[in-house]
Amino acid sequence: MNIQLKATKSFNEPRPTNFVEATIQMAKCYEGALEAGVKGTDDDIRFWVDKSRTVKSFFKKYQESKKTDLLEDLEMTNSKQVLVESLSVLKCAEPFVLQWVNRFTELSISEFNDFHDFHWDIFVDFIVPLTWDWAGDVFVIQHENIALINRLIDRGQVRMVIIESDEKKRDILRDEFSDVENGDHIHLIKSKDEISKIISTWVDNPPYLSRVISSDIFLHDLEKKEELHAIQELVREGMVNALTFDNTIKSHDMVWIKNGLGNFVDLLNHPHVANLRGKFEDFSAIIVSPGPSLEKNIKELKRVKGSSIIIAVSHSLEYLSAHKIVPDIVLHVDPNVNIQKYFENFDMEKVELLILSATTAPKLFDLPSKHKAWIYANAYFDNWLMEINNIEDYTLYGSCVSVAALKMAYTWGCKSIALVGQDLSFGDKKYYAGDSFAPEHVIEAFEESSKAKFYKLPGYYGGKVVTKNDYRVYHGQFEQLAEDIKEYSDIELYNCTEGGANIEGFENITLSKFVAKELKVSKNFTCDLSPSEIIASLDQVIELPKVRNNIIKTIRLINTIEKLMNSALKKTESAMNHPSNELTIHGIQKKIASKIKTSMFLKMALQDALSDLAESEKYENNRHGYIKKSNEMYKACLDVLRELKGKISKIKC
Numbered sequence: 076m077n078i079q080l081k082a083t084k085s086f087n088e089p090r091p092t093n094f095v096e097a098t099i100q101m102a103k104c105y106e107g108a109l110e111a112g113v114k115g116t117d118d119d120i121r122f123w124v125d126k127s128r129t130v131k132s133f134f135k136k137y138q139e140s141k142k143t144d145l146l147e148d149l150e151m152t153n154s155k156q157v158l159v160e161s162l163s164v165l166k167c168a169e170p171f172v173l174q175w176v177n178r179f180t181e182l183s184i185s186e187f188n189d190f191h192d193f194h195w196d197i198f199v200d201f202i203v204p205l206t207w208d209w210a211g212d213v214f215v216i217q218h219e220n221i222a223l224i225n226r227l228i229d230r231g232q233v234r235m236v237i238i239e240s241d242e243k244k245r246d247i248l249r250d251e252f253s254d255v256e257n258g259d260h261i262h263l264i265k266s267k268d269e270i271s272k273i274i275s276t277w278v279d280n281p282p283y284l285s286r287v288i289s290s291d292i293f294l295h296d297l298e299k300k301e302e303l304h305a306i307q308e309l310v311r312e313g314m315v316n317a318l319t320f321d322n323t324i325k326s327h328d329m330v331w332i333k334n335g336l337g338n339f340v341d342l343l344n345h346p347h348v349a350n351l352r353g354k355f356e357d358f359s360a361i362i363v364s365p366g367p368s369l370e371k372n373i374k375e376l377k378r379v380k381g382s383s384i385i386i387a388v389s390h391s392l393e394y395l396s397a398h399k400i401v402p403d404i405v406l407h408v409d410p411n412v413n414i415q416k417y418f419e420n421f422d423m424e425k426v427e428l429l430i431l432s433a434t435t436a437p438k439l440f441d442l443p444s445k446h447k448a449w450i451y452a453n454a455y456f457d458n459w460l461m462e463i464n465n466i467e468d469y470t471l472y473g474s475c476v477s478v479a480a481l482k483m484a485y486t487w488g489c490k491s492i493a494l495v496g497q498d499l500s501f502g503d504k505k506y507y508a509g510d511s512f513a514p515e516h517v518i519e520a521f522e523e524s525s526k527a528k529f530y531k532l533p534g535y536y537g538g539k540v541v542t543k544n545d546y547r548v549y550h551g552q553f554e555q556l557a558e559d560i561k562e563y564s565d566i567e568l569y570n571c572t573e574g575g576a577n578i579e580g581f582e583n584i585t586l587s588k589f590v591a592k593e594l595k596v597s598k599n600f601t602c603d604l605s606p607s608e609i610i611a612s613l614d615q616v617i618e619l620p621k622v623r624n625n626i627i628k629t630i631r632l633i634n635t636i637e638k639l640m641n642s643a644l645k646k647t648e649s650a651m652n653h654p655s656n657e658l659t660i661h662g663i664q665k666k667i668a669s670k671i672k673t674s675m676f677l678k679m680a681l682q683d684a685l686s687d688l689a690e691s692e693k694y695e696n697n698r699h700g701y702i703k704k705s706n707e708m709y710k711a712c713l714d715v716l717r718e719l720k721g722k723i724s725k726i727k728c
Contacts, residue, residue, distance in 0.1 A: 088100050088103070088130075090129070090130075090133070091133045092686075094134075095157065095158060097130055097131075097133040097134060098162065098165075099157060099158075100130045101127055101130050101131060101161070101165060102160070102164040102165055104123045104124070104126050104127035105123070105164060105165055105168035105169065106164050106168060107119070108123035108127070108171070108172055108175070109167070109168040112171055112175065121196065121200065121230075124172060124175070124176065124200070124205075125209070125230055125231065127172075127205070128204070128205055128206065128207040128209065129207070129208050129209055129210070131205055131206045131207075132206045132207060132208035132211070132212070132283065132284075135206045135284075136283060172205070173205075176200045176201060176205065177201060178197055178200065179198055179200065180201070182194070182197070187218070187220060187290070190222070192222070195222050195223060195226045196226055198223075199223075199226050199230060202286055202288070203230075203286065204284055204286075207284060208280075208282075208283065208284070209230065209231040209233060210231075210233045210280065211233075211277075211281065211282050211283065212234070212283060212284040212286075213234040213235070213236065213274060213277075213282045213284075213286075213310065213314070214227060214232060214234070214235045214236070214285070214288065215235075215236045215237075215238070215270060215285065215286070215287045215288070215310050216235060216236070216237045216287075216288050217237075217267075217287070217288065217289045217306065218288050218289065218290050219239075219244075219290065221248075221251075223288065224237065228255060233257045233260045234277065234282065235261045235262070236262045236270055236273055236274070237261065237262065237263050238264055238265075238266065238267055238270075238306075239263055239264075240266065242265075245263045245265070248263055249263055267302075268309075270306065270313060271309045271310075271312045271313040271316065271551065272313070272555060273313065274310060274313025274314055274316070275317055275551075276317070277313075277317045278317050281314065281317035281318045282314050282317065283314070283318075285307075285311070285314060287303060287306050287307050287310060289302075312551065315544065315547075316548050319545060319548050329679070329680060329682075330410050330434075331410055331434040331452065331457070332434075332459075332676065332679055332680045332719070333722070334410050334433075334434040334435060334436060334437060335433055335434045335459075335460050336719070336722045336723060337437035338431075338433055338435070338437050338440060339463075339464075339726050339728075340728070341447075341449070342464060342617075343464070343617055343619065343622065343728050345440070345447045345448055346448050346613040347448065347449055347450070347466050347468060348448045348449065348450045348468075348470055348483060349466065349468045349470065350448070350613050351448070351487050351613070352486050352487065352488075353486075353488045354487055354488065355384065355484075355487040355488055355489050356488035356490065357490065358383070358384050358487075358490065359382075359383045359384070359490060359491040359493070359593050359594055360383060360384045360385075360484040360487075360489040360491075360493070361376065361379070361383050361384070361385050361386065361492075361494075361495060361571075361586075361589075362386050362387075362388075362477060362480045362484065362492065362493070362494050362495070362497070363386065363387040363388065363391045363395065363402060363495055363496055364388055364390070364391055364477045364496040364497045365388070365390045365391040365393075365394055365496055365507045365508050365511050366496040366497055366499070366500075366501075366507065366508060366572060366574070367496075367498055367501060367502060367505045367506070367508055367574065367575075368498050368508075368572045368573050368574030369391065369495060369496030369508035369509075369572075370508050370509065371573045371574065372495055372571060372573060372585070372586040372587075373394070373398050373400070373508075374398075375586040375590065376400060376495060376586065377398060377399075377400050378590075379586075379590055380401075382590070382594045383493075383593075383594050384403050384484075385400075385402040385403050386402060386403070386404045386406060386480050386483075387402035387404070387405050387406070388405075388406055388407070388476045388480060389405060389406065389407035389409070389417045389418070389476070390417065390476070390507070390511065391496060391508070391511070392405065392417060392418065392421045393416075393417070393421075393509070393510075393511045393512060394507070394508045394509045394511050395421075396420060396422075397509060401422055401425045401426060402426065403426070403427050403428065404427065404428045404430060405423075405426050405428075405429050405430070405444070406430045406450075406476055406479065406480050406483070407429075407431055407435060407439065407476070408431075408432035408435060408450070408452050408471065408479060409432075409435060409436075409476070410432070410434050410435055410436065410452065417512075418439075418442060423442050423443050424443050424444070424445070425445075426444040426445065427445050427446060428444065428445070428446045428447070428448060429442060429446070429447050429448075430448050430449065430450055430483075431447065431448075431449050431450070432449065432450055432452035432471070433449050433450070433452060433460050434452045434457065434460075435452070446613060448613060450470055450471050450479065451469075451470070452471060453471065456675065456679060458675045459674065459675040459676030459679070462675075462676070463622065463625045463626060463629060463676075464617055464622050464625070465617065465618055465625065466617065470483055470486060475545075475548075475549035475552060475553075477494070477549070477553075478549060478552045478553060478556060481494075481553070481556060485556075485560050485564070485566060489566065490566060490567070490593075491566065491567040491568075491589075491593045492566060492567070492568055493568075493569040493571045493586065493589045493593075494569070494571060494572055494578075494581065495586055496508060496572060497553075497570065497575065497578070498572055498574055498575025499532060499542055499546045499547075499549060499550050499553075499575050499576040499578070500532060500540040500541060500542045500546065500574075500576050501521055501525070501542075503525070506521045520543055520545075521543065523543075524541065524542065524544070530542045530543060530546075530547045532546075532547065532550055532576040532577070533576065533577045534576060535570070535572060535573065535574055535575055535576060535577050535583060536574075537577075540576055542576065550578065553578045553580075553581075554578060554579045554580055557578065557579065557581060558580055560580075561580060567582070567593065568580060568581045568582065569584055569589050570582070570583050570584075571584060571585060571586040571588075571589050573585060619728050623728055626723060626726060626728070629674070629676065629723060630720060630723060630724060632670065632673070632674060632677070633716055633719060633720045633723075634720070635670060636667060636670050636671065636677065636716065637713065637716045637717070637720070639663055639666055639670070640716070641713070643660060643663040643664065643667065643705070643709050644706065644709040644710065646660045646663065647660060647702050647703075647705050647706040647709065648706060650702050660702075664705075677719075680715055680719055681712050681715055681716075684708070684711040684712050684714070685708060685711070685712065
């Protein structure tokens with residue numbers, strides 16, 4: 076068994092960033108395919124069709140982004156004529172391409188064992204959609220023949236999940252892939268149960284399409300069909316998770332940067348939650364969320380105060396306040412909070428510990444709790460903060476504040492953990508407990524999901540309950556974390572929500588039964604987080620000299636990139652009249668891109684400025700338009716760099 080890599084032709088066109096670029100590139104690819112078809116050279120046809128797939132995948136994403144200003148922008152350029160010409164080429168070539176990719180259906184082959192070597196390429200031509208992104212989309216393979224994997228790698232496929240139950244065969248394949256480019260994106264798994272978890276992590280260029288290949292070309296066996304369907308559902312779940320995370324991240328990228336810098340002094344003055352690891356081994360914890368079912372056990376929750384650590388997510392404070400319950404710990408991670416609605420009229424002075432994300436709204440660090448600590452909001456995209464303040468921690472699991480609370484209680488060593496108000500579902504016009512506030516856009520999401528009834532989860536009392544997409548994602552995270560906790564500890568997990576969705580891995584019992592089973596509700600026992608204990612556990616560990624050095628390095632990097640961009644800006648202005656300068660512009664662009672890639676901080680900060688202009692249709696699709704766009708992008712990036720440098724230079728530590 077040996078993986079062979081063939082050399083392919085180079086395709087110098089960059090990935091398209093707007094509609095015009097994509098249409099022109101598509102026309103070039105299809106024109107190349109048509110010319111190769113006239114000559115009868117299959118390899119050349121395949122080359123151009125494969126390149127067109129990634130270009131065409133742009134249109135699928137473009138349509139989903141609902142661009143409304145395309146025609147208006149085109150009016151500002153001479154791109155209309157170019158588009159007409161390109162569309163004419165596509166119209167002529169498309170029937171040929173469609174016929175060519177479907178040739179496999181004309182072959183009398185019903186088993187993979189009947190394949191000759193050349194059949195694999197024809198098979199791949201057929202099964203890969205014409206809107207396929209070789210770098211982003213995913214193949215899941217339950218097939219022993221290495222020829223298929225070989226062909227996919229040869230064609231440029233990056234992401235693959237290969238299901239192989241035999242450990243020795245997995246080891247052999249792992250050795251084969253060790254020297255393959257992008258081999259770290261090929262995942263070898265024992266069973267289908269790992270699929271969703273892997274795909275969910277691909278938030279950087281999340282997959283939009285997938286293909287699942289089994290050991291049979293045409294499935295006739297009912298059991299095999301059901302197995303394939305189960306795999307497809309797991310793949311789909313992982314893809315939706317990745318897309319959901321990606322959308323969340325893109326909606327907050329620059330906000331996270333600004334908030335992180337605004338909070339930086341507070342991060343130096345307050346401890347990270349990692350200091351509490353293993354500190355509460357004799358305690359039980361109750362995690363309070365604001366779901367409608369919280370109304371069922373609010374009285375019992377009030378009764379157990381002092382017998383268990385009560386951890387409340389910030390969204391539940393309004394309802395807890397109405398019932399005069401002050402939790403021991405409050406957790407908040409949202410970067411765009413309406414402060415008054417969540418914390419107004421709540422007696423924060425009585426809260427022993429307030430835990431805030433590093434990138435939450437800066438004013439929240441002024442809240443008057445007895446003690447404060449912080450946590451990373453998203454371990455991957457907060458990597459820039461890890462680099463600067465020298466603390467690496469992945470306590471916040473996934474994207475749900477309640478899941479983060481569960482992960483924290485687990486790492487703290489709590490012997491048993493109960494969930495209340497964690498419905499992950501909702502009834503008619505009943506989204507939160509009591510009259511708890513929800514922003515308008517959240518209400519709209521509830522209403523849309525309620526009407527569509529598209530997403531459903533297994534119910535706490537059996538049957539199915541309606542949910543919405545982000546709740547469905549959180550549900551999966553709870554179940555995955557429960558599985559991990561059970562594997563590595565003896566912690567008991569209970570779901571005392573008494574309604575909503577069932578969560579696999581948690582025992583469903585009432586809160587009163589949890590109290591009787593796990594807690595000591597008596598005058599002789601108290602679960603008190605005394606100030607002395609907290610202070611002893613929350614020793615500050617940040618090494619300030621290292622932080623200062625990291626800040627200096629970051630400022631130096633900004634200065635270097637700023638200098639390069641200023642140079643590029645001058646050259647783009649000069650190149651408007653002197654084409655010979657374009658060569659030096661490309662050289663500087665490569666240096667700038669190389670520098671930015673070294674810093675998650677700058678990649679996130681510059682993302683909006685770069686993407687907004689890159690996607691614009693208002694620039695002419697010619698040399699002059701390209702240079703003008705570059706010029707505007709440098710100006711936008713320089714504005715961001717100056718703002719960042721000003722903020723980070725003010726940090727005193």
